Amino acid sequence: MKDWAFGLTMTILGMGVTFITLYLLTLLIRLLIKLFPRKEDEEGEG
């Protein structure tokens, strides 16, 4: 594999997977927040 092809593969896969993973984490966080909403008795804390 030529160097430019190697670099392109790394960039597309590297950035692609990183973006997808962080986007997936965004969705998971939103799901967690929906499943476990902050309760009123936590309002006074930290």
Place this chain on the structure above:
Amino acid sequence: MDVLISALSSLVQGFASLTWQSAIMVLLGCLLLYLGIARKFEPLLLVPIGFGVILGNLPLAGLSAYDKGGIINLLYNSGILTELFPCLLFLGLGAMIDFGPMLGNPRVLIFGAAGQFGIFLTLFLALQLGFVRQEAVSIAIIGACDGPTAIYVTTKYARELLPAVSIAAYSYMSLVPIIQPPIMRALTTKKERAILMELGEKKVSQRVKILFPLVTGIVTILIAPMGAPLMGMLMLGNFMRESGVLERLVNVSESTLTNIVTLFLGLCIGASMLGGNFLRWQTILVFILGLIAIALDTVTGVLLGKLMRVITKGKINPLLGAAGTSAFPMSARVVQKEGQKANPRSFLLFHAVGANAGGQIGSVMAAAVMLAIMSGMGIAPLP
């Protein structure tokens, strides 16, 4: 008389064995000490590194990282070659980091991805400049703006570059307040920088804070198992912090353990910087490329910030994109400062800290994916 001459000659052997490369490296070590102590550039790292450089380059002392049986060699073999030290540092970092601001505004996590683009652009550049793939990847990872990650990747693939890459990574992290602002100002208008974002931190429940590191660790390690040691330690540290029942372990992780590992890591890196392998044109190129990587991270982050501003119809300040690097919390503070310069009423810190935390995760993911691809292509480490 012969005995006297032999005895005297053994006392001057050190001076006689001093080469010009060793002398320059000793001076370089002194420079690092000056930068750390007088200029306060990352003193926790530059001082042990600087002293390690001096000790490692004094001839016949047996204190370089490669002198078999020496005390620094012992630390180097057990902490650097095994990748133990970077992983322990991540444990401490996880115990220190508060993902709360990011959890309260999850969309800023995406900046953590954009902030890694400079790594891959620099990879192209390094390949064009004649570095082999293993070296190019190790140099490009400086753009992760994260010392332990850079050490982790470089130890795996291009150990000879470890001193240069480590020094570059840690030095540039401390120079983020100098590197980023001109780029941020060049890519944004004053009106954009002055955008006010929602004030106040949106708090999430403690359950979410506890589950986040567990879920993130599982998901990211399943996606990129090669990043497991770093991501696993980061999430373990954070899980301990948020659990609220492991105060003693958290205290040790974020202070004593981190301090001990920082000391040994710095000493080993310094003692591995020998004149023969450090004083080359290649080293200067590593430093230049490292700087380019971090600059490009800022460029791509801010450009994504501008796009997000358009998509959200002006709700997101594009400066946030610059916080998507792993230089935690320096980048967040830089964003806050630049935002307030443009608009004294602006308070971007919580959002910026969220993006910065996303950058921490993003940098480990980018490194893990690179390692996975290298492994999948059958690219072996350099001897």
